[in-house]
Amino acid sequence: MTTVNHHADHPGFSGLTGLLAGLTMIPGRGPVARLVADLAGVSGTDRVIDVGCGPGTAVREAARRGARVIGVDPAPVMLQLAKALTRQPAGITWAEGTAEDLRQPDASATVLWGVATVHHWKNVNAGLAEARRVLAPGGRILAIERRVLPGASGLASHGWTDQQAQSFADQCSGAGFDDVHVEQHSPGRQMLYVVRAVRP
Numbered sequence: 001m002t003t004v005n006h007h008a009d010h011p012g013f014s015g016l017t018g019l020l021a022g023l024t025m026i027p028g029r030g031p032v033a034r035l036v037a038d039l040a041g042v043s044g045t046d047r048v049i050d051v052g053c054g055p056g057t058a059v060r061e062a063a064r065r066g067a068r069v070i071g072v073d074p075a076p077v078m079l080q081l082a083k084a085l086t087r088q089p090a091g092i093t094w095a096e097g098t099a100e101d102l103r104q105p106d107a108s109a110t111v112l113w114g115v116a117t118v119h120h121w122k123n124v125n126a127g128l129a130e131a132r133r134v135l136a137p138g139g140r141i142l143a144i145e146r147r148v149l150p151g152a153s154g155l156a157s158h159g160w161t162d163q164q165a166q167s168f169a170d171q172c173s174g175a176g177f178d179d180v181h182v183e184q185h186s187p188g189r190q191m192l193y194v195v196r197a198v199r200p
């Protein structure tokens with residue numbers, strides 16, 4: 001199976017380096033946040049978990065749509081940045097955790113998404129098992145990654161090739177998710193892969 005978390009050992013999300021990385025994740029994120037919220041059909045009845053939320057653009061988008069949202073990230077500096085950027089915190093909780101250990105109750109979410117984060121997860125199968133645990137039956141999972149070219153390196157490799165998107169979809173099926181789809185979307189100028197599925 002093709003590896004989909006090829007940047008699992010990325011060192012740059014803590015301390016000053018993390019802060020600088022987080023600052024680069026603020027501009028231009030609106031279209032992706034709106035896309036994931038649109039595709040998930042987020043409404044006021046949803047309980048959303050944003051895994052690897054970074055500075056929290058998609059968290060704020062879901063909260064604007066009336067959902068209760070938990071932004072989870074392993075990097076304290078990301079959560080500090082996210083809090084500092086959040087003027088209307090109603091409905092939002094920030095929590096330290098990882099995809100592999102979300103520290104949230106069973107069946108507590110109706111939507112779980114990860115934007116530009118799965119390629120950093122330490123253990124994708126553990127992350128998917130954890131997603132299945134925290135999602136209620138019928139809950140939606142979405143992973144979004146930038147489209148990258150096979151053989152890309154450095155910053156240009158932070159995303160997925162077509163093969164990696166398909167591989168993640170296969171892992172979702174293997175983890176017990178239904179209705180698994182791989183799609184391409186291009187909000188703004190970016191080409192993105194979206195893998196989405198439903199928890200039975």
Ligand SMILES: C[S@@+](CC[C@H](N)C(=O)[O-])C[C@H]1O[C@@H](n2cnc3c(N)ncnc32)[C@H](O)[C@@H]1O
Nearest residue numbers: 013025052053054075098099115117120121122
């Ligand atoms: C490229 S940033 C994307 C942030 C945000 N989702 C966005 O699109 O702006 C990747 C994020 O994944 C987080 N991350 C790294 N390893 C993770 C893991 N094992 N579980 C969850 N999040 C992780 C990082 O701390 C970082 O905030």
